[in-house]
Amino acid sequence: MNNKKKKKFNRYTGLLVIMVMIFSLLINEMVTLQMIHGEEYSARANVEFIKNIDYAAPRGEILDADGRVLATSLKSYNLIYVDTTESRKVLYQTIDEVRALLKSSGEEINDTFSLKTDPFRFEFGSEDSDFIRGSELRWKKDRGINDYLFRTVLSKETGKNKISELNEKETDQLDELILAFSPEDTYYYLIEFYKMYEALTPTAEEKKLYEKMSGREIHEELLKKFDWETIRTYLVIRDSIRMESYQGSKAVTLMSNMKEETAFTFFQQLSKLPGIDVETNPIRLYPYQTTAAHIIGYLNPIPAGSQNYYMEKGYDISKDYIGVSGIESAYEDWLRGSKGVKTVEVDKNGRTISELFELETYPGNNVQLTLDANLQNTAEKVLSDLIYEYSQVNTVHRVAGYTQNSTNATRGAIVVMEADTGNILAMASNPSFDPNLFAVPGRLTSEMYQEFFTPDYRAYAEELIRKMNLRTTVNEKTNETRPAVPEDLFRFNTDGTVTDFNDIYAKPFFNYATQGLVPSASTFKVITGLAALEEGILTPNTIIRDNGAYTNDQVGNPITNDGGGAYGNINLAKALAKSSNVFFADVGYRLYKAKGLNAIAEWAWKLGMGHDPQEKSHSTTGIEINENISGNVYNHYSKVEITKRLFMFDVVAFLNAGKARNTSRSFTPIDIGINRADEEKKALGKEKIKQAVRDAFDISIDDANKYVRQDYAEVVQNLREAFEEYIAILPEEEATGLESSKFYAEQIAAKIVYDQTTEIISPRNVLNSSIGQGDNQTSLLQIANALATIVNGGTRYKTNLVQRITDTEGNVIQENEPVVLEETGIKESTVKALLDGLRASTLPGGGSYSTFKDFPIATGGKTGTATFKANQAEVGRDAFGLYTAVAPVDDPEIVVAVVIYDVTRGAFVVPAALAVFEEYFEEQLKTEYPDYVRKYDYELPEPITSYENLSDVDGAETDIQSDEANESKP
Template sequence: MNNKKKKKFNRYTGLLIIMIMIFSLLINEMVTLQMIHGEEYSARANVEFIKNIDYSAPRGEILDADGRVLATSLKSYNLIYVDTTESRKVLYQTIDEVRALLKNSGEDINDKFSLKTDPFRFEFGSEDPDFINKSELRWKKDRGINDYLFNTVLREETGKSKISELNEKETDRLDELILEFSPEETYFYLIEFYKLYDALSPSAEEKKLYDKMSGREIHEELLKKFDWQTIRAYLVIRDSIRMESYQGSKAVTLMSNMKEETAFTFLQQLSKLPGIDVETNPIRLYPYQATAAHVIGYLNPIPAGSQNSYMEKGYDISKDYIGVSGIESAYEDWLRGSKGVKTVEVDKNGRTISELFELGTYPGNNVQLTLDANLQYTAERVLSDLIYEYSQVNTVHRVVGYTQNSTNATRGAIVVMEADTGNILAMASNPSYDPNLFAVPGRLTSEMYKEFFTPDYKAYAEELIRKMNLRTTVNAKTGETRPAVPEDLFRFNADGTVSDFNDIYAKPLFNYATQGLIPSASTFKVITGLAALEEGVLTPNTLIRDDGAYTNDQVGNPITNDGGGAYGNINMAKALAKSSNVFFADVGYRLYKAKGLNAIAEWAWKLGMGYNPEEKPHSTTGLEINENISGNVYNHYSKVEITKRLFMFDVVAFLNAGKARNTGRSFAPIDIGVNRADEEKKALGKEKIKEAVRNAFDISIDDANNYVRQDYAEVVQSLRKAFEEYIAILPEEEANGLESSKFYAEQIAAKIVYDQTTEIISPRNVLNSSIGQGDNQTSLLQIANALATIVNGGTRYKTNLVQRITDTEGNVIQENEPVVLEETGIKESSVNALLNGLRASTLPGGGSYATLKDFPIATGGKTGTGTFKENQQELGRDAFGLYTAVAPIDDPEIVVAVVIYDVTRGAFVVPAALAVFEEYFEEKLKTEYPDYVRQYEYELPEPISSYEDKVEGDDTEADTAADEENETQP
């Protein structure tokens, strides 16, 4: 009985006891969490992660010679988004609210997205096709388009399972497919790739349906709720988030350089905007806007093709800007500051809770230039005024026997430099631009981008044909004249790019002072005179008879004076004053007879006008910023290479045309042109013929000076062998009916030995060079430095734009002293003779007298009118106008060089030098010549201090509205 009453302890009882104990512990822990440590653990739960935040350092300032600030950095406000688990949940709602707040303040989200709509296109900030292709490839690969195309096309074609398994040819094929993948296809691919249907807040079942849709179909669904602009904004931000993920947990900049009041508005709304925050960041400001833009340069985002190298240097490729031209580029490492970093705790909405560590920024160093901002502004303004006058107002110019048209006188340059240091005091290039447009995302509107990088060349050509009243143009392919069409002024390529092969269009970002190559025209006569004096073929007092034309048995057609004048017996000084072609042609022939074909070139090289082609390519000026180092003065070596290069096109056309040399009788054509469809053996056979042609141009300077040609029989033999081998590998149907290899070899050999070589070894080349024509093509900077070298007594200095580099406290880190590149050894008597000639050209009867007659300080100068090509007007071009000048003539301080393209006459650009002289000698004129009235007086505008001030060419609110309208629907 007692056993029955005793409570039985079984497994259920034990389980009950254990459960009671567990629940007791849980209740105790919950009480501890909530009541005792509630606030502490709540804060910990709110921490999403610890992260490092990079802070950009201000770039160093760029100053003019007197300390005026030409480039500086300002504090600005950026709107950022931090991608976290919590903020991601409401991303699209947050974007909508952010855009609404920005719209209320007249601003919008940054749009650095290279894929544009209306029409669909890519914008990579360049006209260079190679750069564009490389950027497009990198951009698309970063977004997985290479994987997509491999999986959908090449996997089956090649049988390979990975991209890494592709061979070189297959890899090239993949790149071709990527480039063929259109902007429109890319847009809809990204709609699908980023699953933008999430903006519709779909259910799980709806997501399954969307996953089966194409990007275009998803887009149609999105359009039922959102407009094009909103969808694109979603795409831009989703893309930015993904690109940032490559660099770790970093913020995405939604808006740069916000207005201060806009920043405060967002700071008040942060609790309602998960992931959104406001940060300060330095931005670049150019207080004098377009002044010295081509010298200073501008900033741009890091291009896709260079991102890896800049990441290795510590740059943030998503938001850091780098100098891409001018001093900003050349002195990037000096100007760039040291970044700061903060280690912070971030809450679930991406905002900083606490700072754990901070390393401050350190500004970049300052670069002080040799430029005088007042002189620079004067040079730019007078150049702009002259270009306006001759392209818009005074455009038709009648000369004896012909009419010229300066409608396309839309570009030019001025260089002002110290004669005895190489320091550049002013360097103007027109057209110009305001670098502020590139300093902040969003300021460069679509219309501005088009003007800078993708202009409407066809519309421009049509307008130019109308303005110049062109009846005919030259067919670029055949060389034949036909009724005027735009396609003859520009080459419209099959890939959509345009080649401005006649250098017609005025390019705002191009520095015409350092990058343009121009004929030095009659300004080169000073160098011809120097060579003659130094080589002893004449003296300053030698008289040469100018009867209006020069010729002899070796030079062919007579060389005449411009306008048909004749000046009788004249010496060097009068020949320079009158710009006598006859005098200098005679001098050129004397030099040829005494020293050979390179007689003038060897002196030009001493002065930095090009260099001996047997040397490695190099700068002859030493300038810090980008320049064209391909300048050339006629010489035997370059003449051979130029003739050879041009003949390679001619020989292909000749063999295709099937018309024999001299007789014109028909023969069976043979094609040796490049054809991508050719099999390797056939392509190699063609190349062997071309190599034999190139080798046939092996003409030594000694043979050329002695008027000795190649051995015709030897040339025939080498060419015949190449033709035999090529014909032997041709299919029977192609080989049948061809002429013998001997026939083709003899035809080409005759053209080389009797036509091309005759041109190469002719002294006519020296005569053309003696008056600044022919193969003479140099930069304006080289022309200026050559004159400076002569007038300072023969010392060629390195040209210099930078005076010194200082730290933020003003301490000098580097001082640039004049650097001598070459002592030419010019005789003092030669210098004096040339100065007398330069002075004579500014006196009555001289080419610049009309403009400079009232200027009280004695100057010297030389005008030049340079032909572009014989049929230049049918190419939309006309003659260059040049002027080189020095002042004071009795003790030269500065040299000025001016060029305006297509202005037709050198005399038209002389006023630019006068304006420069009036500004440079301003104090001397006031004290010594108080009654002199300046003809040109320009006042440097007050600098802007912020982007709230009006920026040249900028109408941000209006342009933003226009862009919004343009992006609504393709």
């Protein structure tokens, strides 16, 4: 008997069986993959991913009133790089080949990278310090510099492990560290951060060495093989790839607006350039270049501080451009089109294999303006010619025994509007810019950027000082002077920024028509006359004696006529024609006696010249684009606030100086100025004193009209309590030797009640306002709209730049009709009287007769000349020149307002209005006055149709020319 023992089936046997089965399946699958479906899966392996490609839609067009295209979109070619695993392996070789091909075509890779070298600096496309600060913070945080500085510096100081754990003060500290991280530090940080040593294709061992190096050390190694420009180009593209990764799988644009022949060259080479592709993309074109630039605006990449907002609205923050000024900005939502999307399969080299789905783009809507391009061109050209004349040729002017200099008459504006609709027909601002520079990356050169956003203020000041021989007074008693230095003109701040506190430098992006505030000067006399007529203070036939000066016991120094003349017995019309300061000062005082300090202001507010400060700050024009809404006409409320604000600086200086009011006595100084080193209790003590000072300026309009001051004893008591509390908390070494709280309180109270309040409640303020001086500061647009309101019979319209919005087929989506803001109720007799006065100014003996004597259509106007400040000549400034005009004077259709800064005389800007009238009435002149020969005939240039025939632009014309100015005696 065979007694062989049966083999038991245990768990080890089972495991062996399972393993055999698994390996059998694996072998079977491998055979299937390799032998049966090998070709199919090999092809599929080349498909790295499916991705969506966004296609930008053309923006809607911006048209003038006659349909001329002022802004449009063109088809262009973009060179893009798609980052994939395979294309990344040969990234740097690909970049080298791309650069070589572009160079052979005369083109180069876009450089929109904000970090520049040679010298190291940031460029954020703005001169606004707050914008620059915010952009720099966002830019650095997006690249991890906040994490780096927290990890290496702040974490150790605070003992905290996460940025989110920082309190507000520590967060501010981190922000300051980020801002202090220099452009040079940032550059080398990014060299390390992006592992730029990969461009050297290191071995595994070399890579370990590079990983231990600093950014500077890596850069030194890179310089052994590449030049600075190449390294920076690599860095720019690596950065772009990372920034794009925030938005998913998208392409990096290497070159925008590529020439068609260059695009064809790349199409032929795509198989040799992993990751490279060519796409079509619409770009913005402004056919008339600088024409209406401040109204149309321009495009720019989405700023760092606004990226979240625009991302939520569907923008590609790394590629899309938005309107940042003018109509492009105000009507962004209308002009922006609907993007298209294409879903495609992409191979391992980043190229499209097949299209799976496509959603077509839809263009934006068109915006048609109220502007007439011919009238706009005329306004801009005559303004430019006048600025050139008085800043470069005819610069020295001798009038009534004194000399004025208009060398810095480098900026100005013109507004032309319909009198009975509020529609703007032209709005010129000089200097200007070409918005085409910003529509395509790379067009704005570093030189242009510096001229626009970081001008050399010191060099400008030195040249202005040389040309104008500027001197600064060092002793007012002896009139001792010294040669001026740049610091007399500009404030050069420790952080590298410059403050133009004298408003000297001409700013190309600043719209002087809507954003500049200017004294309305003698053009305001029309409003003074209006107030007097409407309040029954005088009639058109009232005679006032002008003996060359006006004064009384309440107004101090006499008010005299410009040039020192006297006009005898005159009525309103002659007073406007002669611009009699004496007449209108007399009228101003009569208004004050009858209606109080706000008598003129209340009528100016009805006309949109500023507004009652007790109301919420708001626009009085309603214009669609950016404007300065801080315009002000003298009134009691603003005077109190202005005086109070200025006195807050004075009181700190007074207490630090230790010189008693109105005596030769000295006292122990006490410091109530802001000091960041102060402990909270001390800082609060100082603030309580300042609040007591502010409270002391509580002067009601009723008391002011009665010439009643504050209660001196009450002011002393309130200040005394504040000083007592403050002195009590001071350390003994600081409190020792101080005067009594009563002494300090009495000194400050006396300055407020007897000095400052005297100025506040003085009727002199009304007299200054009556002739357009003093606290009167409004925009040129407000001045124009006020005159339009008067001459149309008293209806104040919303000023308007947009006529209608249409779709791409021309269908009207929105039509803008005239909007009435206020019916002022001006009497017809008042309007006639004022028009008679304006007409008299253009007749023999009037201020603008010499310019309009041959013009056959009856016009009316008023010149204005306003001082900038008392020592204006020491800082290169001089008087503003203004002119406001209306035509035809018997049935007004249009109103014109002109200003040129530092031109010295209002009479010098009058020709601008003539040029505008000649263009506006062109057909009437040809038909009714065929023998009339125009003095100004500017032709609108032919529109450009592509960037290839775009004229070279050297930026804004803001430079002070180095040639000696020719002196011309009037």
